[in-house]
Ligand code: HEC
């Protein structure tokens with residue numbers, strides 16, 4: 444049992460012990476003895492007493508060292524070696540997220556995070572930021588000439604029948620939000636449309652466009668509103684081309700963008716508008732700064748909201764850099780049923796009157812999952828613009844899409860399936876946290892534009 448190192452150690456210890464005892468005897472014989480005026484027998488007695496102390500200490504040390512296998516590691520005989528190895532895991536075992544040296548811990552007071560509550564699925568959700576450029580299709584590569592042309596077309600009111608509306612009338616990119624702020628849009632002759640105008644910001648990252656996802660590209664989308672009778676109301680694409688030809692300023696712009704020999708037609712018009720729209724992107728939200736490494740970019744409340752957004756399952760549909768299952772990054776599930784769970788919200792906000800991409804009369808709508816970037820700036824919300832408070836949208840989403848409505852037994856008579864739902868409705872605090880998180884998806888640049896636009900109207904009011 445004793446190995447060589449221990450034998451070596453013991454021999455050194457033995458020599459040290461002999462020398463120690465010799466020193467002790469010399470001290471007693473020539474120093475302590477005479478000073479204490481001890482007789483020879485007294486000196487022997489003192490030396491033996493002190494020597495026994497040293498000896499017993501040495502013996503104790505040797506016993507300990509022997510059983511602990513000095514200079515080895517674990518005290519085997521007394522402490523059972525645990526059967527686990529320390530592993531450096533790729534994932535933080537508690538949160539189920541990739542391990543990193545920089546952890547951010549936030550105390551949740553009375554609500555400790557249960558591991559299984561956070562890591563609902565085995566693969567962790569990875570948060571992503573928007574790239575600085577939107578991808579362009581091969582048949583319409585980006586050029587600055589096309590962007591310049593597309594921008595002019597986007598702002599051109601001559602492209603509407605009564606020359607009152609341009610794309611920017613309903614998608615205000617100068618004022619910031621990229622939409623019109625109305626529940627549903629107003630086209631020419633003040634006609635009221637049936638759907639809310641989505642923002643054009645970051646539309647360039649979406650795999651399908653429109654609330655019902657009926658357009659597969661920005662090029663295809665741009666041709667729609669021009670001839671939509673309740674939007675720009677042009678009778679035909681030929682008429683649109685004619686309006687462009689009527690304006691001599693366009694001739695050099697088209698020549699620069701597509702070459703002087705290329706005919707001006709609706710396809711080139713759509714390509715130029717789409718190229719301009721690919722510049723309307725906002726990778727500069729506090730959320731992006733946070734994910735890129737600025738851990739101070741989000742408030743404590745926004746972090747709680749971010750966690751809820753994940754654990755509740757909002758990320759099941761609003762995932763990836765553009766917070767949408769219908770994005771160019773990953774378009775696995777572009778369309779989703781909405782509303783899924785029956786609730787009183789359905790009647791209150793007429794959520795099933797328009798069923799989007801679903802067949803008429805199906806009772807449940809099918810809608811493209813919208814991006815949530817800048818969503819705090821684009822109210823009123825939902826396809827029919829029926830909800831004017833973001834808090835209410837979050838409440839609706841959590842109940843109609845995720846079933847957070849309370850405890851229910853649900854019997855499906857069609858499918859003969861019984862389901863027990865045990866998902867309490869979100870508290871006001873949880874909802875406010877999520878709203879705060881959604882606000883962190885607002886671009887700094889857009890907020891600045893909105894402030895400037897507001898400033899100029901304030902000034903105009905003062906001037907009157
Ligand atoms: C009268 C207001 C109005 C005008 C003018 C208008 N739009 Fe829209 N836009 C809308 C509405 C409403 C929708 C949603 C319609 C739907 O989903 O059925 C929409 C949808 C879009 C989308 C899809 C966004 C997304 O996330 O799916 C884009 C892109 C867009 N418009 C660009 C344009 C362009 C380019 C023009 C000019 C050629 C234009 N719009 C003119 C109201 C308008």
Ligand code: HEC
Pocket residue numbers: 654752755756757758759760761779780781810811812813815818821823824825826827836837840841844845877
């Ligand atoms: C099952 C898929 C699904 C889930 C889960 C889901 N959403 Fe949605 N979300 C959608 C769809 C589809 C729409 C479009 C609804 C419509 O047609 O009006 C939408 C719309 C929204 C809107 C309005 C966007 C706008 O521009 O008007 C917000 C905000 C939103 N969701 C937030 C959330 C939050 C927060 C959660 C988690 C509590 C969540 N969603 C969970 C699919 C989902």
